[in-house]
Amino acid sequence: xxxxxxxxxxxxxxxxxxxxxxxxxxxxxxxxxxxxxxxxxxxxxxxxxxxxxxxxxxxxxxxxxxxxxxxxxxxxxxxxxxxxxxxxxxxxxxxxxxxxxxxxxxxxxxxxxxxxxxxxxxxxxxxxxxxxxxxxxxxxxxxxxxxxxxxxxxxxxxxxxxxxxxxxxxxxxxxxxxxxxxxxxxxxxxxxxxxxxxxxxxxxxxxxxxxxxxxxxxxxxxxxxxxxxxxxxxxxxxxxxxxxxxxxxxxxxxxxxxxxxxxxxxxxxxxxxxxxxxxxxxxxxxxxxxxxxxxxxxxxxxxxxxxxxxxxxxxxxxxxxxxxxxxxxxxxxxxxxxxxxxxxxxxxxxxxxxxxxxxxxxxxxxxxxxxxxxxxxxxxxxxxxxxxxxxxxxxxxxxxxxxxxxxxxxxxxxxxxxxxxxxxxxxxxxxxxxxxxxxxxxxxxxxxxxxxxxxxxxxxxxxxxxxxxxxxxxxxxxxxxxxxxxxxxxxxxxxxxxxxxxxxxxxxxxxxxxxxxxxxxxxxxxxxxxxxxxxxxxxxxxxxxxxxxxxxxxxxxxxxxxxxxxxxxxxxxxxxxxxxxxxxxxxxxxxxxxxxxxxxxxxxxxxxxxxxxxxxxxxxxxxxxxxxxxxxxxxxxxxxxxxxxxxxxxxxxxxxxxxxxxxxxxxxxxxxxxxxxxxxxxxxx
Ligand SMILES: Nc1nc2c(c(=O)[nH]1)N[C@H]1C(S)=C(S)[C@@H](COP(=O)(O)OP(=O)(O)OC[C@H]3O[C@@H](n4cnc5c(=O)[nH]c(N)nc54)[C@H](O)[C@@H]3O)O[C@H]1N2
Ligand SMILES: Nc1nc2c(c(=O)[nH]1)N[C@H]1C(S)=C(S)[C@@H](COP(=O)(O)OP(=O)(O)OC[C@H]3O[C@@H](n4cnc5c(=O)[nH]c(N)nc54)[C@H](O)[C@@H]3O)O[C@H]1N2
Ligand SMILES: [Mo]
Numbered sequence: 001x002x003x004x005x006x007x008x009x010x011x012x013x014x015x016x017x018x019x020x021x022x023x024x025x026x027x028x029x030x031x032x033x034x035x036x037x038x039x040x041x042x043x044x045x046x047x048x049x050x051x052x053x054x055x056x057x058x059x060x061x062x063x064x065x066x067x068x069x070x071x072x073x074x075x076x077x078x079x080x081x082x083x084x085x086x087x088x089x090x091x092x093x094x095x096x097x098x099x100x101x102x103x104x105x106x107x108x109x110x111x112x113x114x115x116x117x118x119x120x121x122x123x124x125x126x127x128x129x130x131x132x133x134x135x136x137x138x139x140x141x142x143x144x145x146x147x148x149x150x151x152x153x154x155x156x157x158x159x160x161x162x163x164x165x166x167x168x169x170x171x172x173x174x175x176x177x178x179x180x181x182x183x184x185x186x187x188x189x190x191x192x193x194x195x196x197x198x199x200x201x202x203x204x205x206x207x208x209x210x211x212x213x214x215x216x217x218x219x220x221x222x223x224x225x226x227x228x229x230x231x232x233x234x235x236x237x238x239x240x241x242x243x244x245x246x247x248x249x250x251x252x253x254x255x256x257x258x259x260x261x262x263x264x265x266x267x268x269x270x271x272x273x274x275x276x277x278x279x280x281x282x283x284x285x286x287x288x289x290x291x292x293x294x295x296x297x298x299x300x301x302x303x304x305x306x307x308x309x310x311x312x313x314x315x316x317x318x319x320x321x322x323x324x325x326x327x328x329x330x331x332x333x334x335x336x337x338x339x340x341x342x343x344x345x346x347x348x349x350x351x352x353x354x355x356x357x358x359x360x361x362x363x364x365x366x367x368x369x370x371x372x373x374x375x376x377x378x379x380x381x382x383x384x385x386x387x388x389x390x391x392x393x394x395x396x397x398x399x400x401x402x403x404x405x406x407x408x409x410x411x412x413x414x415x416x417x418x419x420x421x422x423x424x425x426x427x428x429x430x431x432x433x434x435x436x437x438x439x440x441x442x443x444x445x446x447x448x449x450x451x452x453x454x455x456x457x458x459x460x461x462x463x464x465x466x467x468x469x470x471x472x473x474x475x476x477x478x479x480x481x482x483x484x485x486x487x488x489x490x491x492x493x494x495x496x497x498x499x500x501x502x503x504x505x506x507x508x509x510x511x512x513x514x515x516x517x518x519x520x521x522x523x524x525x526x527x528x529x530x531x532x533x534x535x536x537x538x539x540x541x542x543x544x545x546x547x548x549x550x551x552x553x554x555x556x557x558x559x560x561x562x563x564x565x566x567x568x569x570x571x572x573x574x575x576x577x578x579x580x581x582x583x584x585x586x587x588x589x590x591x592x593x594x595x596x597x598x599x600x601x602x603x604x605x606x607x608x609x610x611x612x613x614x615x616x617x618x619x620x621x622x623x624x625x626x627x628x629x630x631x632x633x634x635x636x637x638x639x640x641x642x643x644x645x646x647x648x649x650x651x652x653x654x655x656x657x658x659x660x661x662x663x664x665x666x667x668x669x670x671x672x673x674x675x676x677x678x679x680x681x682x683x684x685x
Contacts, residue, residue: 003027006108008574009178010432027044028045035434049577055580057407057451058449060079061072062074063084083416098349098616102373111431111480120472124467132666133354133667138288138293138324145303145307146228149220149324150325152322152513153513154177154287157181157285162285163286167288168289168292171200171201171290172569177287190206193208195210209270211265212634214295214297214298216264217546219266223274226276227278227279229274232311232312234282237313242310242528243526244529244542248529251543258666283320284309284312294671299661300539316514318512319410323434328379329490330507342467346455354665356392358388359392370397374414378410378642380412381409381576381642400414400415402525404417405497419450422451425446425448426447436507437504439505440496464568477496480496526650529677549674560675561674561675563675565613565672566634569586570588570639571588571638572639576639590622591663593622593637595624595625595635596633611623617655618650619650
């Protein structure tokens with residue numbers, strides 16, 4: 001049977017699922033899908049483990065033990081919904097609707113189940129959640145240059161001469177890009193990877209530039225210096241499709257490669273060689289990851305990288321250009337899903353999700369958050385400044401409902417847990433942030449236990465609260481049709497019936513897809529090398545490198561915490577999802593910190609030792625791996641293990657800050673200083 005991977009990954013794979021006796025037996029990639037091409041990751045290959053997990057939530061649960069003990073009794077859906085409605089009514093009467101805070105992210109990328117809570121929470125006048133945890137910083141920076149969250153079709157990179165994988169560990173985080181990279185390489189394309197550590201993606205490239213974290217902006221400015229200085233610029237493209245070239249040319253005179261070399265930790269000659277290779281042809285494709293935006297200067301970095309293909313005219317080449325995300329290429333009618341018309345005016349306050357801990361603990365919050373409803377997310381594990389988040393979740397006066405598929409770190413803190421269906425059990429429409437296909441998935445299994453989808457659950461809650469009932473009084477298929485019908489030309493004519501027949505439909509964009517070939521949807525209609533909008537927002541109008549707020553230039557902090565610590569995804573989990581799987585945990589082995597030999601030696605740490613990683617925010621235990629895959633001064637902690645499977649019970653995000661990055665309100669997860677100390681030698685495996 002056909003399905004679609006629901007997880008928060010640009011690949012959004014088309015799946016073939018076999019079911020026997022009500023259980024999933026195998027999951028493989030659809031060989032005919034033009035982007036999936038029969039390849040899926042090890043996580044989803046093992047999907048039966050997730051759907052039929054012993055940790056599945058199969059019935060509603062009500063807390064009986066102390067808060068956080070994770071002791072529950074079973075409850076009926078009727079009783080659970082009635083209790084939630086009773087508690088919410090009390091909270092709204094005493095403190096108003098804003099005292100209720102929905103908290104969700106992208107547990108599923110299915111558009112109906114992702115947005116399912118919006119109509120209800122709008123109708124209740126609940127606080128609005130700014131969903132910043134992943135892409136908003138990257139998107140704000142990207143849009144400053146090219147105006148829209150889209151870019152060249154990654155399928156086109158197969159014909160490129162040079163592919164630059166910039167801050168993206170595609171071998172882990174979107175494996176299908178590697179299929180395209182391999183095909184390009186077989187044709188003779190050169191592949192470069194720019195990453196602070198040697199990921200498998202970097203190891204498989206022709207060249208790896210191991211930059212210091214947060215210095216890509218400086219690198220790109222020096223590349224521009226060489227391109228402009230050596231006349232490797234497409235004057236025709238620059239003249240017709242960009243604004244601000246003269247100002248940029250003047251500005252980057254101050255960025256000779258030697259200056260960037262000292263900042264990035266690279267030899268100046270390698271920067272010059274890179275720039276010349278990049279400038280040799282417009283058939284250069286830069287695939288930019290979201291990862292490199294998770295720094296204090298991350299928005300500006302994305303804005304700066306987006307300028308490079310404009311200088312060489314690569315944006316107009318059928319095999320060139322750049323892609324950060326295709327998320328904005330899908331012009332669905334989101335209002336049909338989100339129902340902003342149900343919101344009271346003036347609009348309720350906005351809470352930035354990465355500051356959940358503050359929102360739950362800050363005495364200045366007026367009204368205080370009294371009711372928290374979590375779905376599609378595991379904030380206890382994924383949110384930065386975790387110790388503060390956990391302090392908030394521990395509040396006795398906070399009424400917390402968690403709608404989940406599995407018993408996560410967050411369900412432990414719930415007053416009520418509701419059982420959620422997986423994508424194998426409910427219907428949804430999927431867009432992607434890495435390709436250009438809309439996909440529909442129908443259930444391949446009945447709901448497991450008493451699980452209900454987000455859509456059904458919010459429908460029950462809306463009826464119990466006596467609001468927004470009409471919004472939920474329609475089947476998912478009808479909502480999908482409405483979102484398509486209210487969309488723009490990119491989805492015009494695509495219907496639910498067509499998707500039900502064909503499963504995957506390319507949106508209405510041309511092939512080759514060159515959205516910035518003649519300019520860009522910015523205020524000026526051009527690719528903005530100079531951005532008036534940024535200047536108005538109080539940011540530099542020209543691409544500018546700024547040192548990290550929490551980095552080596554923060555001299556006082558760096559004295560106490562001398563190691564930069566980046567926290568990228570690991571291979572076998574997706575954020576914290578799949579942490580529940582015995583199989584995938586055993587493949588991932590143990591929470592690990594990678595360290596260069598000289599950093600380890602300076603601390604008396606040997607390979608395999610258990611170490612304590614700490615800063616002012618918190619401390620957690622990891623197994624040390626000594627490796628030349630990272631440079632001295634940079635520690636790497638991959639992946640988010642659930643606390644319950646973490647030695648010592650604290651996870652990586654006790655270390656990270658809830659400080660917002662330069663643009664878009666997202667987190668600077670990788671701008672992180674720590675110290676490491678040996679906990680004891682040779683922990684028994
Ligand atoms: N296996 C797996 N796949 C995933 C996920 C997962 O957790 N596991 N998460 C999914 C999600 S939600 C997302 S948003 C995407 C994210 O996937 P990507 O867009 O690939 O982003 P990240 O993996 O966060 O980071 C990519 C790389 O950026 C590097 N990086 C960090 N700082 C810098 C820097 O300053 N400069 C440069 N050049 N590179 C830097 C990291 O070392 C990492 O190798 O992946 C999705 N896919
Ligand atoms: N240290 C560190 N922290 C990070 C990151 C990092 O790279 N390093 N990455 C950040 C990024 S990019 C992101 S996107 C966030 C992700 O943060 P989250 O969106 O919280 O991601 P997950 O950990 O995958 O948790 C999603 C949860 O949703 C549940 N779920 C899935 N489908 C459904 C459904 O249909 N209904 C309901 N009710 N629940 C469902 C899953 O069971 C899962 O527990 O984490 C961020 N945190
Ligand atoms: Mo993400």
